Amino acid sequence: MTIGKQLRRVALCAAFLPTVAETQTLITPEAFLNAVVGKTITFHEIRSGMLVGTEEFLSPTLSVWRMEGRGCVYGQITTPNGQICFLYDDAPDGVPVCWWPFLHDDRLMVRLARFVGSETQEVRSVTDDSLNCPSTPVG
Numbered sequence: 001m002t003i004g005k006q007l008r009r010v011a012l013c014a015a016f017l018p019t020v021a022e023t024q025t026l027i028t029p030e031a032f033l034n035a036v037v038g039k040t041i042t043f044h045e046i047r048s049g050m051l052v053g054t055e056e057f058l059s060p061t062l063s064v065w066r067m068e069g070r071g072c073v074y075g076q077i078t079t080p081n082g083q084i085c086f087l088y089d090d091a092p093d094g095v096p097v098c099w100w101p102f103l104h105d106d107r108l109m110v111r112l113a114r115f116v117g118s119e120t121q122e123v124r125s126v127t128d129d130s131l132n133c134p135s136t137p138v139g
Helices: 003-013 029-036
Strands: 019-021 024-026 040-045 051-059 062-066 072-078 084-088 097-104 107-112 120-127
Touching (some): 062 084
Antiparallel strands (some): 024 097, 040 051, 051 062
């Protein structure tokens, strides 16, 4: 079953946040994580279609992110206020990056959880492949 179908099924059965538009349904970060843990997914900027990066969800609290041409960065995952947040090891300010996950016309998307200068990314692929990043942190 595809991630979109899994999330659609959960959307019908679970208590999701209210619909923000007719074709956009916010989903809980927990439902998002349940669908992606153990998977590696690619994120593409919605307007340009360019690859932003690839993230492997190692557990509900740990991921590893890799942008093209860069090394791996591990992130601690939290889920405050209906958002999914990532505090990456290389965050210069120690502030997590937070997103609202949602479905739009059967496509899985994430929107940066801020109202000014926000961006939207689309999940384009979901695989069982590992990013083969070294030294997964413990803790």
